[in-house]
Amino acid sequence: MNRAVPDVVLEPGDADEAAELLRGAASNGLALLVRGHGTRASQGALPRDVDAVFSTARLGAVETYEPGDLTLTVGCGIGLAALHDLLAERGQWLPLQAERRRGTLGGLLATAADGVVDLGYGRPRDLVLGARVALADGLVARARGRVVKNVAGYDVPRLLVGSFGTLGALLEVSLRVAPRPARRTAALLGYASVADALLAAERVREGRDEPVFVDVLAGACEPQLALGFDGSEERVAGCRRRAVAAAERVGCTGLMLLDDDASAELRRRLDDPVAHLLPEDEGARPGVVVRWSGRPSLLGGWLSAALAAAERAGVAVRADARPALGLGFLGLTGDDADALEATAREVLTLGRRRGAAVLLAAPDTLRGEPEDVWGPPPADWSLMERTAQALDPQRVFSCGRFVGGL
């Protein structure tokens, strides 16, 4: 089932080389797969056989970094560790999976990865200002720019964020970065039930304390509500106090206030849903992570139905729900591959009734068909196809990993 990863790797060192390699590949009719460090290679449907990998690993140069402008232009092959260190030196950060050190910036953007503080700072699409991209025929082009506000021309950079490399390769991006907040704190509250934890999350959302994350955690331990606050000492102390008080009123069973290292540890844990819900320390058991997105008001319904389905099937389950964003992640693990697969399918089906449910991680047996991973093509599928046709008419980058087999 596992398709071979080709030996041929096209690894340009700059945009010109990228253009040249792509032109060469195109003239030979090669099918390509875009890759950075390959840490997210198991996301999406199983790729069709491709002829070569187009690697961005050598495209990691920092083009411009103006701390005073809060903008950074950098090659997409830069490792996340290097990126975060670079910004930290100037008291700044990129609040996208800021705790994660594996993988490249390009991979983070191409998969539109979810980070723990997205609620406070925005999703990957919200922080991308401009990009230089390479299309399959070797056309290298910039779109938008490196200033924080810009409506000149089509927003190609955002179009490529989350496109899994199927429209073209991101070579370089300009990002909006932020000053590192003076304090980053958190709180963990325990609840008797998931419903209580969700209700507490709702109470916090009704308040005006601007938490940077509100996560409902379930499965591995008693249901918990995790809250995060960033800002000045006065801001985080006051907001946490009020938010915790609101959340406590929903029959809270326990409270931990987390500062400094403890807060950082919690954020590290929640930053990458896949790592969080399929912990490696529990051995290499096969696992599935489902991501649900939709209206916040529908999240609770899906979550409780999904947890019940897992319980019925005797499959171990962990969940991390972000009600304020209308997002939910469910991790399923178990040695019985059939039960695991059946539960995963049930959870996906439940999620797709009202909302979208995709597989973030799954054994290959579940990743064979794009529709299994992504669900049926959405209502605007024809527009997506048209867009792919415009940028990659030969479908060089459409390796079948993405929605509708793109």
Place this chain on the structure above:
Amino acid sequence: MTATPDALLASLARRLGQDRVLTDPSELVVYEADGSTMHDVTPRAVVFPRGTEEVAAVVQACLANGVAFVARGAGTGLSGGAMALDGGIVVALNRMDRILGIDVEDRRATVEPGVRNLAVSEAAARHGLFYAPDPSSQAVCTLGGNVAHNSGGPHTLKHGVTVNHVLGVQLVTPWGEVVRVGGPDRPGYDLLALLTGAEGTLGIVTEVEVALRRIPEGVRTLLASFPDVDRASAAVSAIIGAGIVPAALEMMDDVVVGALEAAFGFAFPSDAGALLLVESDGPEPGLDREAADVAEVCRAHGALDVRSADTAAERAEVWTARKKAFGALGRVARHYYTQDGVIPRTRLPDMLRHVREVAARHGLRVANVFHAGDGNLHPCILFDEDDAATRAKVLEAGAEILRHCVELGGSLTGEHGVGVEKREAMALLFSESDLELMRRLSDAWDPAGLCNPGKVLPMGAGCVELSPRARQAAL
């Protein structure tokens, strides 16, 4: 342009009724320009569809007859984006102005494209919610136009622009199909990002779903006056440098201050060469401290005076003045030409100096009112004589200012859009390859080339189909 009933107009009149199809040249003249009067083209007709189906019918009729079409809301655009070029018709959506629903629990509103920006916040206010993007024309401009231009506003510094708040749209495609384009969270390409800011060249939005936010608990509004724009610019950099991200950070120069005094009777310090309007919002805890920090930074950078607007009424007054600043310039000049260049924030002093030099060289006056926190400038070139020679001079000065924005690593437009106005200037900012990429998208989405043609991408042929006055100016 005569009102001879050609096949298209006849079919539109049949479909919509004669009273919703304007063809009288003396009426069409009103639709020759939007908020910018530098360019004007009289449309072939103006139609007023009601609802998605009728918009689709209009688009299909246009396709069948090979006639171009362009959507128009309140006509407040500043780049000529709503002008019907190529003998096209205007599809007026201002009567499609129903708020279809406000979902309090999920914090979103669904509206027709003709709903005014401010009307959304007004309707949401009783639920403690608001729609964050707040262009200065928010009392007038419509959501459809906001989506087309990815409109910003003073508070986008903290709260983001339109694209950060659109959750879904109903689109009539350039080939006349009706498609619901899903939110950024449904699996697939981020088509909303492509459509938002595409200036109506990739279809007509007939319904918009937008995110609403909780109204911030507290607001602190400071008005600091400085002897000159250089010192005010330095204060802007210092505020951001101190790690403060205000909700809004706006600058106005002395020309604007004079106009505002005339328009609203404000008493600003008489020796103020620049005003900085700084607003912080968010939870009460720490908010006073943030405002105090801002005030301190301003004083340290030579502020003559720092005042705070403490009551809601005072804040409303300050913001009314700021948002009507463009219009108030009508008190000091008969005409103005607004630029919308963006530069990296740290280059503000350099850029403002350049603007002054350009104006002096051309013997023109310039007023500056802009989003300093974003580095989004709005130099307004003022002029009184509306003759060809003056217009040519004004356009040239504008072009010089834009060139310098690009040289400093900035952009031609932060929120007003390229439209027809900056179409040819796109070649300053983008290489042929860059434009080729955009053309591929445009060609794929608008194969007939009838969906708001002549906007965004350069034609390479100089001024096409502009008004006689603009044509003269270009000669």
Place this chain on the structure above:
Amino acid sequence: MDAPRDPAARPDTAPTGVPAAAPAAPAEDASSTADRPPLLEQPECVHCGFCLPACPTYAALGTEMDSPRGRLHLMRALDAGRIDATASVVRHLDLCLTCHACETACPSGVPYAELLEDTREKLLDSLLRPRRQRVLERLVTWAVALPPGVQRAGIAALRLAERMGLGRRLADASRGSGHRAVAAGLLLGSPPDGVVVPSHTPAVGRRRMRVGLLQGCVARWTFGRVNAHTVRLLALAGCDVVVPPAQRCCGALHLHGGRREEARRLARRNLAAFEEVGELDAVVVNAAGCGTTLKDWGRLLADDPVWAERAAALSAKTRDALELLDELGLPPARRPLERRVAYHDACHLAHGQHVRAAPRRLLEAIPGLELVPLTDADRCCGSAGIYNLLHPKEAQAILDPKLARLASSGADVVAAANPGCLMQIAAGARRAGLRLETRHPLELLGEAHG
């Protein structure tokens, strides 16, 4: 009109600016203020569009030719000879209510109403207008301008017109349009209320002022009770009240219609009538539309060598009755009024004279009276002089949202300081089955001080 447009002269909306907590730096350093550009005397429209949402006809019709920006565009195009004065152009210009709301909204200070007057003057008696509208407008402006004694004769003439068939159509058109009372009053000569005010009323207690009252050409027949309340309240506030006997119609309708020469004639006649009664400290008007006109005479006669100064002097001392009563102060009201009152801003009071707070303050001071908030209170009701006679369909479309707002306000009384608004809203409310009493604020005040 210059005076009220100058923000410094706005009596109760003068912005305080941002709090003047910190004293402004000394003004002698004029080096930087010198850079501030001089203001234009006649600002031009810069096309910003802020007037669009303020305009009742744009809201009702949704076409830009029926918006202030669009009309300015049409007028400019006419002037430049780019378009001809076609029937549709004339119609779009005629459809303006001259409510002045766009002038309040306009950041540039474009003197819209004045420009429209210019254009309407040029298009005076244009045959491009429908005959019915033309004849009706001519007849009404003629009839109202007659001396009171002759007005009855004029009314007889209108009766004749009615017999010729015009009147029935007039009555048809005005049925339900709110001006039925005007139409009836004018055409059939039946003054509905019959209250007449004395030509001189002394102040109660110490005399603080000597004021002259404008009675109103229509109001003197149909709203005599409002005049009576006005006189009594002014006296209570310490005014000797004189009602100049030779006064006539103020010419508001003529001015709006572009009949400037007739408006000037009436202004001069009235100036003489008011001068004839001796020195006055103020001229008091209780109908918003007339008040705006009196305040505008200075501009209207600015080029008249004989009358310019005298007109300016009278304009400067003209006060709306509510404005003056608020300034002078009334003794506490004796009789409580347990009513829920919505205050509708007459356009010519709010937008024309910038009087907004004074009437509300006076009403709120009445014991027992609850002033309920009214959304879009300063949005035109569609009365606009004789607009509802000339353009009944549009007037109704403009009235409908007003009635909806009133219905949802929960008020049982709507107070408006202009006879036209009162008749328009009353007729609309009757038709819509709304239980809503329409009163002039002076009536409510008068009752409370009864």
